Amino acid sequence: MRNGPNKDRVLSLVGLALRSRNVASGGFATEEAVRRGKARLVILAEDASDNTKKKFSNMCGSHRVPCVLYGTKETLGHAMGQEERSCLAVTDRGFADSIRKRLEDSE
Secondary structure (H helix, E strand, O other): OOOOOOHHHHHHHHHHHHHOOOEEEOHHHHHHHHHHHOOOOOEEEEOOOHHHHHHHHHHHHOOOEEEEEEEHHHHHHHHOHHHOOOOOEOHHHHHHHHHHHHHHOOO
8 A cells, every 4th residue: 555645645636525525435326326327436445346346437437537546445444434445435525636646656
């Protein structure tokens, strides 16, 4: 997993997006957001199951939604005030673009 200030910034942006009601979290809600065209970015935990990774990468590919691996289920969950989350969808374009920029900067 990536370390440093960009990591914290990504998780902070996820938290801000959540508080502004621009995140769908969990498998079902993420899938619905993608299928309904509301998802602007899908984030999958690096330790999500292979089935989950394959399902969402295929779905995101067919719906033209960017999909990234980031963090662990625990860190994603913590950013959302939950125990664990293996996937989430950011539904606001501004938040999605900011998160993607932070992820690119940390590579």
